[in-house]
Amino acid sequence: DVTFHCANEELCEQWIQVANEQLALLTNRPKSLLVYINPFGGKQCGKRIYEQKVAPMFRRASISADVIVTERANHARDHLKTEANLDKYDGVVCVGGDGMFSEVLHGLVTRIQTDNGVDQNQPDAELVPCSLRIGIIPAGSTDCICFGTVGTNDPVTSALHIIVGDSQPMDVCSVHHDDIFLRYSVSLLGYGFYGDVLTDSERTRWLGPARYDLSGVKTFLSHNYYEGTISFLPAENNMGDPRDKLQCRSGCRVCQHKPSKDTRWEISGWSVIRAEFIAINAASMSCACPRSPKGLSPAAHLADGTTDLILVRKCSRLDFLRHLVRHTNKGDQFDHSFVEVHRVRKFCFQPWHHELVSLEDPIESPKKTGFSSICSAQTTSNYSSWNCDGEILPDAAIQVRYHGSITSPMQ
Ligand SMILES: Nc1ncnc2c1ncn2[C@@H]1O[C@H](COP(=O)(O)OP(=O)(O)OP(=O)(O)O)[C@@H](O)[C@H]1O
Structure with missing residues (x-):
């Protein structure tokens, strides 16, 4: 004062x-x-x-x-x-x-x-x-x-x-399952790692903020991966690139661009990837926080009508740790062979049914107890859940569309 x-x-x-x-x-x-x-x-x-x-x-x-x-x-x-x-x-x-x-x-x-x-x-x-x-x-x-x-x-x-x-304009995206509206999101949609962390942390709410640390460690040790198909409509070339290091500030040039009305692109421009993912993260803003001052996608824009879609494919536990650690330091978290990032306007995800295995233990193993049970696959489900701005979505198969800024938080 x-x-x-x-x-x-x-x-x-x-x-x-x-x-x-x-x-x-x-x-x-x-x-x-x-x-x-x-x-x-x-x-x-x-x-x-x-x-x-x-x-x-x-x-x-x-x-x-x-x-x-x-x-x-x-x-x-x-x-x-x-x-x-x-x-x-x-x-x-x-x-x-x-x-x-x-x-x-x-x-x-x-x-x-x-x-x-x-x-x-x-x-x-x-x-x-x-x-x-x-x-x-x-x-x-x-x-x-x-x-x-x-x-x-x-x-x-x-x-x-x-x-x-x-005030600061902010993108809102809508999430649907078939033709049923599920939720709006403004920051993170995360499947796999961040979905599992949230699901686990809900069981230990009484721990307060420390529950995210505990669940983060448990989920990291579990090292689950999930198979699915992700389809996405890339943003136009003038919308910048998630790796261009252009930070979004008030009066941001990229956020002034109006989305293209090219309907041919809407039909033919889609890319499709089917793979095994440890994490799929759609960051509509940098998702920075005191622990991760750069956030999940440092160059994501607040009001450009796009999201940065980060795909982390199946990799070793050590490689995934290297990727996570780069969120806390100056290293480029996208500079790994198993990580790719795309700036997109829409995306859909369809999970694939397969037996869940731990990467460290691909062959069926006897039931584990104690600490080793934490380190092995945690869930019996074949699917992870979507973490939608800190809430669990009821469906894994989703369609997501970015609407641009329809709301302005007072900063
Ligand atoms: N009176 C209440 N009793 C129980 N739950 C509440 C009440 N009011 C709000 N909530 C719910 O509590 C949940 C968590 O609240 P909030 O986001 O404020 O804190 P947090 O989860 O600790 O923080 P963060 O979301 O930043 O991690 C919200 O989803 C909200 O719906």
Whole structure:
């Protein structure tokens, strides 16, 4: 905090007046907000963070806030979908982690589509953009979306961005199984490694943020791979390349390009790969976080209507470790023979049925116990699950389409 002291009361009044005049010039500044607090996200500090750090700042900036402390999962989503009087507000703020942001996004986007008669089950439906922006006060375990848009996970910095009305357009993709809408995603869709980590971590929620470390180690030791067919529609050449090291910043040139309307490309431009994968990751943003400051795809763009599709094929445990370690240092994580990356507008995945084996133990082995059971194949399923922004999808066969920026988080 910075505190100015001045003995001259008149001078103080002048300072206050000038500061208020400057604030009044910021026309995008919200005046009325709807705030949802998840009291159980991360280290369960959401309520305290809001009351002690954020609410006093909103009061000083003359922002009125209606606060709802959630009582169950999907409380915020359902309230936004049906009850909330959206005309009253300039924005919606979520206090929590990525899961909370996802709830608010789903509530808001679904409400706008329903009000405008858009059928979300149609994969080709054009979504109606949301005029209300979403603010994030980080109070979760990973807070990847906040870090990816603001560059830091600090509640006071986020509150300041909200107060001055900053915003950052953000791509939203829709995920379907056949013609059934499953979810929207803004950051990571991960099958294989990240799907398995999330599935395992759900069993140990009581551990708090440490559950991801434990499940990460267990999943790494299990070293499962999954067979499937991935089909994707590459983005046009002027959309840059995942390895071009051009970082997305506000006013980004790549994000200004409008998608091509070439329908021939939509039909004939698809590539198809059938292989055994340890991980399939679609990063719609860098997915940077304090542990991985570069993220899964350092040059991914926030609002260009594409995702960086990273395919990690079957490899040795040591090679996979080398790939993972490069997320934490300056090394190029795509510079391995078993890793490829494509910038794409749409993709589909179809899993293939086969017997699941551990790479370290391809021949059927006697039942293991203790530590060795952790190191061998964990699941009896032939499929992994999709980790969709921190939520498990019910289907492994999915179709994914990137819609460009239909929502703007207040940074
Ligand atoms: N009152 C509540 N009781 C139980 N669950 C809740 C409640 N409110 C929200 N949730 C759910 O808790 C889940 C996790 O919340 P959140 O994203 O805030 O924290 P996190 O999982 O610790 O952080 P991150 O998503 O960044 O890893 C969300 O999916 C949300 O639906």
